Amino acid sequence: MVSPSVNVSINKQLPNEKIVLTVQDITVSFSGFVAVRNMNLSLIQRELHFLIGPNGAGKTTMLDVICGKTKPVSGQVLLPDGTDLISKKEHQVARLGIGRKFQAPSVFGGLTVRENLEIAQNPNKNVFSTLRKRRGGCLTNEMKEVVEQIGLGHRLNLRAGSLSHGEKQWLEIGMLLLQKPEVLLLDEPVAGMTDEETNKTGVLLTEIAKERSVVVVEHDMEFVRQYAQKVTVMHEGTLLTEGTMQEVQQNPVVAEVYLGKRRKNDAVTEGD
Numbered sequence: 418m419v420s421p422s423v424n425v426s427i428n429k430q431l432p433n434e435k436i437v438l439t440v441q442d443i444t445v446s447f448s449g450f451v452a453v454r455n456m457n458l459s460l461i462q463r464e465l466h467f468l469i470g471p472n473g474a475g476k477t478t479m480l481d482v483i484c485g486k487t488k489p490v491s492g493q494v495l496l497p498d499g500t501d502l503i504s505k506k507e508h509q510v511a512r513l514g515i516g517r518k519f520q521a522p523s524v525f526g527g528l529t530v531r532e533n534l535e536i537a538q539n540p541n542k543n544v545f546s547t548l549r550k551r552r553g554g555c556l557t558n559e560m561k562e563v564v565e566q567i568g569l570g571h572r573l574n575l576r577a578g579s580l581s582h583g584e585k586q587w588l589e590i591g592m593l594l595l596q597k598p599e600v601l602l603l604d605e606p607v608a609g610m611t612d613e614e615t616n617k618t619g620v621l622l623t624e625i626a627k628e629r630s631v632v633v634v635e636h637d638m639e640f641v642r643q644y645a646q647k648v649t650v651m652h653e654g655t656l657l658t659e660g661t662m663q664e665v666q667q668n669p670v671v672a673e674v675y676l677g678k679r680r681k682n683d684a685v686t687e688g689d
């Protein structure tokens with residue numbers, strides 16, 4: 418059993434940093450199984466923040482709590498004005514500036530890239546009215562900016578279903594950006610991507626994080642090493658440590674958690 422390291426720099430705010438979201442003492446239980454215990458996390462404005470940890474550490478559950486999908490048994494998720502998101506429904510949390518992207522891309526495959534973006538920009542215009550009109554009007558300036566950012570300008574009139582896996586992920590990120598979130602939560606965005614798509618995604622997320630707080634749950638350590646500005650490590654539902662990738666990598670407890678996990682898996686494989 419690895420005991421959590423005591424790291425005094427955890428959740429410490431520097432003078433020029435603005436906290437946009439504070440997770441305080443969150444505990445989540447699934448029918449008695451405690452998946453997250455007393456978890457704390459501060460999200461800083463304009464930061465690319467990775468959440469890592471072995472399988473089952475509680476990373477996805479944390480994103481689910483922040484976006485209102487999963488309700489904790491205790492704790493708070495606070496906006497700077499004191500609003501606690503725990504009491505809000507998922508769509509209310511989204512309206513308060515928290516954008517969530519799940520691992521699998523969820524775009525409207527039968528609609529064009531342009532139509533998907535139109536729906537994202539005007540949530541009142543539902544998918545059925547878009548299907549009825551099928552007009553492909555002018556892009557708004559915001560849409561033009563987003564299309565340029567996600568690099569899909571040459572794909573606007575293609576059905577989203579015919580895009581590559583990476584392009585679908587970028588389209589969904591673009592759809593979220595049109596809702597102008599203050600915080601963007603992404604679950605393993607580069608899983609299944611080619612190396613080229615992975616690099617493009619890293620550059621895209623770095624750009625996005627110049628304007629908002631971006632939180633990425635990730636297993637691809639090379640990707641984390643390349644693009645993380647801050648890394649939070651979770652283990653067995655708790656916060657293990659936090660810092661730059663270099664700091665986290667040098668932490669012997671982190672190495673023990675990952676290597677220990679690998680040794681356990683190796684033992685299972687060998688036993689088989």
Ligand SMILES: Nc1ncnc2c1ncn2[C@@H]1O[C@H](COP(=O)(O)OP(=O)(O)OP(=O)(O)O)[C@@H](O)[C@H]1O
Binds near residue numbers: 470472474475476478
């Ligand atoms: N709805 C649920 N009901 C019961 N147990 C759950 C539920 N969701 C998650 N868990 C359990 O909670 C723990 C944390 O799960 P979670 O998906 O948050 O981990 P994770 O760190 O994201 O793991 P991975 O990297 O494998 O996706 C796991 O043991 C998981 O099996």
